[in-house]
Amino acid sequence: MSDQAVINVKAPPVELERVPLVSNQRGLGWVTDRIAGVIEGETPAWWKISFAISGTMMTVCFVMILYLMSTGVGIWGLQHPVMWGYAIINFVWWIGIGHAGTLISAILFLLRQKWRTSINRAAEAMTIFAVMCAGIFPLIHIGRIWFGWWLFPIPNSYSIWPQFRSPLMWDVFAVSTYFTVSVLFWYMGLIPDLAVMRDRAKTKIRKFSYGFFALGWTGSNRHWSNYEKAYLILAGLSTPLVLSVHSIVSLDFSVSQLPGWHTTIFPPYFVAGAVYSGFGMVLTLLIPLRRMLHLEDIITVRHVELMCKVTLGVGSIVGYAYAMEFFIAWYSGNPYERFLFLRNRAADPFIIGPLFHVPPAPYWWGFWTMVICNVVVPQFFWFKKWRTRMLRVFVLSILVNVGMWFERFVIVITSLHREFIPSNWGYYAPTWVDILQFLGTFGLFFTFFLLFIRYVPLIAIAEVKGVTPQADPHHPLGGAKLGGHH
Amino acid sequence: MPAPYAIMAEFETPADILQAAERVRENGYRHWDVFTPFPIHGMDSAMGIKNSIVGWFSFIGGCTGYTTGMLMIFFMNDVSYPIVIGGKPMFSPFGAFPPSYELTILFGAFGALLGMLFLNRLPRLHHPLLKNGRFAKVSYDRFFVVIESSDPKYSEKETRRLLETIGSKHIELVEE
Numbered sequence: 250m251s252d253q254a255v256i257n258v259k260a261p262p263v264e265l266e267r268v269p270l271v272s273n274q275r276g277l278g279w280v281t282d283r284i285a286g287v288i289e290g291e292t293p294a295w296w297k298i299s300f301a302i303s304g305t306m307m308t309v310c311f312v313m314i315l316y317l318m319s320t321g322v323g324i325w326g327l328q329h330p331v332m333w334g335y336a337i338i339n340f341v342w343w344i345g346i347g348h349a350g351t352l353i354s355a356i357l358f359l360l361r362q363k364w365r366t367s368i369n370r371a372a373e374a375m376t377i378f379a380v381m382c383a384g385i386f387p388l389i390h391i392g393r394i395w396f397g398w399w400l401f402p403i404p405n406s407y408s409i410w411p412q413f414r415s416p417l418m419w420d421v422f423a424v425s426t427y428f429t430v431s432v433l434f435w436y437m438g439l440i441p442d443l444a445v446m447r448d449r450a451k452t453k454i455r456k457f458s459y460g461f462f463a464l465g466w467t468g469s470n471r472h473w474s475n476y477e478k479a480y481l482i483l484a485g486l487s488t489p490l491v492l493s494v495h496s497i498v499s500l501d502f503s504v505s506q507l508p509g510w511h512t513t514i515f516p517p518y519f520v521a522g523a524v525y526s527g528f529g530m531v532l533t534l535l536i537p538l539r540r541m542l543h544l545e546d547i548i549t550v551r552h553v554e555l556m557c558k559v560t561l562g563v564g565s566i567v568g569y570a571y572a573m574e575f576f577i578a579w580y581s582g583n584p585y586e587r588f589l590f591l592r593n594r595a596a597d598p599f600i601i602g603p604l605f606h607v608p609p610a611p612y613w614w615g616f617w618t619m620v621i622c623n624v625v626v627p628q629f630f631w632f633k634k635w636r637t638r639m640l641r642v643f644v645l646s647i648l649v650n651v652g653m654w655f656e657r658f659v660i661v662i663t664s665l666h667r668e669f670i671p672s673n674w675g676y677y678a679p680t681w682v683d684i685l686q687f688l689g690t691f692g693l694f695f696t697f698f699l700l701f702i703r704y705v706p707l708i709a710i711a712e713v714k715g716v717t718p719q720a721d722p723h724h725p726l727g728g729a730k731l732g733g734h735h
Numbered sequence: 736m737p738a739p740y741a742i743m744a745e746f747e748t749p750a751d752i753l754q755a756a757e758r759v760r761e762n763g764y765r766h767w768d769v770f771t772p773f774p775i776h777g778m779d780s781a782m783g784i785k786n787s788i789v790g791w792f793s794f795i796g797g798c799t800g801y802t803t804g805m806l807m808i809f810f811m812n813d814v815s816y817p818i819v820i821g822g823k824p825m826f827s828p829f830g831a832f833p834p835s836y837e838l839t840i841l842f843g844a845f846g847a848l849l850g851m852l853f854l855n856r857l858p859r860l861h862h863p864l865l866k867n868g869r870f871a872k873v874s875y876d877r878f879f880v881v882i883e884s885s886d887p888k889y890s891e892k893e894t895r896r897l898l899e900t901i902g903s904k905h906i907e908l909v910e911e
Contacts, residue, residue: 276876277772277875277876278875278876281772281874281875281876402807402811408815409816410811410812410815410816412812412820413808413811413812413830413831413834414820414821414823414827414830416833418834419833419834419837422804422833422834422837422838423833423837426837426838426840426841429841429844430840430844433844433845433848436848437848437851441772441773441874444874445772445874445875447874448871448872448873448874448875449871449874449875460860461860464852464857464859464860465857465858465859465860465861467770467864467873468770468771468772468873468874469768469769469855470756470768470770470771470774470775470779470782470784471768471782471784471855472855472857473771473773473774473778474779474784474787475787475789475854475855476774476851476855477774477787478786478787478789478851479787479789479793479847479848479850479851482789482790482793482843483844483847486793486797486843486844486847487840489836489840490837490840493836493837497833500833711772711773712773714772714773715773715774719748719749720749720773720775721749721776722749722750722752722775722776722777723750727748727750728747728748728750728751729750730750
């Protein structure tokens with residue numbers, strides 16, 4: 250012993266040990282039973298009640314579309330000079346929410362963040378449904394919905410084609426690609442889990458329907474090899490995609506000449522804001538779900554904490570972008586830019602207005618709601634006490650989305666309502682149809698989301714198994730003998 | 736009784752199945768596979784599987800997408816229906832880039848998914864293993880080595896003995 254070199258590997262000190270991704274050392278079977286059990290048991294009462302409410306709201310959404318189709322866009326609050334109102338605000342808001350799902354599923358995958366496995370499935374579903382809600386608005390805002398196909402390059406008897414110099418056409422391609430690729434990515438991740446559901450199915454209908462969509466997956470390692478490579482490629486493709494989508498959405502604004510829109514900071518600023526709002530929505534959805542579906546061992550406090558940290562990070566980028574917009578407006582010396590940022594946005598009746606001797610901006614309340622929710626709120630996540638208390642995180646996550654809705658409101662409305670010529674000024678207010686249309690899309694979103702958590706495994710079973718120590722062939726829990734055979 | 740499709744051996748831990756895969760490979764079997772609830776790190780090299788070629792499907796898809804986008808926009812805005820807007824050129828690669836970029840990703844993603852399915856010969860809704868009751872545990876917490884009877888080295892006795900010495904606690908024949 251004395252002449253032998255002793256390799257003394259010390260375990261890391263307790264305070265540096267990582268919190269496990271699945272609590273209480275749950276085994277592979279437990280993970281399967283727990284997640285699959287969510288969609289196998291009796292339909293819980295809260296699900297039925299929520300479904301009834303969201304179904305009603307979804308009906309409202311369709312009734313409002315019907316009203317719009319039968320009457321015209323005059324039923325909305327659009328008035329000169331604000332010809333882009335709720336429709337574009339809601340479109341940008343919903344599509345921004347989707348971005349967190351892709352960030353979690355693609356970017357965190359490329360960055361080898363294993364904690365994503367517990368939340369990526371639900372976040373991707375959120376992406377798909379949010380993009381569906383978003384897609385409604387550009388389609389209906391054209392007024393004559395039956396001409397919606399003009400947006401797509403479909404050969405027609407007039408031989409007229411879409412005009413690709415317009416960023417609105419870029420948007421059509423960005424959003425439809427985003428939706429399609431998100432569905433492909435989501436479905437591909439689902440294949441092994443649908444096989445799990447097929448193998449557990451008790452009834453013939455379930456066995457057939459899960460089996461049909463599982464495509465005959467057997468868990469063969471030769472299949473896994475191709476599957477993992479394809480998954481990596483899809484993650485690699487979704488990453489530039491998600492960055493491009495909100496960049497292109499921001500180009501709808503920034504290629505115009507309007508003060509408040511004509512800014513080079515828009516693409517990164519929009520992407521950061523999108524991820525920020527998306528994480529807000531993921532937290533809003535998952536905090537109640539983990540409790541009601543008893544998934545606390547899989548979506549642990551550590552997961553929530555990590556999401557809060559991402560929210561803090563991107564939220565601070567958003568705050569920086571706001572500051573930079575103001576700085577550039579001042580630094581450019583452009584009087585229209587200065588006018589817009591001070592007199593259309595920041596000048597409140599109490600502090601900023603009196604300080605600069607200007608009358609209050611007509612939408613000062615919108616601007617300051619945005620600042621409080623997007624700049625102040627995320628700063629609470631510096632503190633562990635705020636990241637680990639579920640109720641606090643839940644409330645803050647809702648404020649995040651309120652703030653991000655107001656951000657789009659501020660960008661769209663305050664820039665349009667008072668621009669170059671005072672004779673061209675106006676005031677925008679939504680009508681009840683605008684508001685019900687917006688609330689209706691929540692119905693659409695939650696109806697689909699509730700169906701998702703009832704019929705599809707809402708956590709990636711195979712992936713969660715893969716990050717447990719029981720799945721590691723070099724870990725004692727994975728069956729490795731001391732010393733190992735490698 | 737007709738000839739069986741394969742012989743199937745069950746294992747309980749990832750370490751066991753990894754070791755089993757190495758042993759089966761060392762013994763020169765060729766028509767065999769390992770079935771696991773999740774991909775096991777190191778299994779590809781244990782089985783001697785080469786790097787997947789699914790990337791080529793995606794690459795070809797992506798190239799097709801970019802070319803499609805550029806040619807489509809050139810044809811539509813410069814050939815078939817040219818119309819002057821703001822004195823801008825009829826076709827500019829810069830304006831055409833964003834849609835082409837999106838189509839690159841779209842076709843690349845289809846290439847990855849369809850390429851994966853093609854390489855795995857999926858969808859396949861009937862498979863001898865899927866009829867086996869015990870095999871259903873593969874999506875739960877069990878690991879299987881399956882050696883097909885079409886393998887040149889397959890012999891019911893020898894193969895079964897090999898799987899026993901590797902340490903499988905449950906071995907059975909799978910019907911065609």
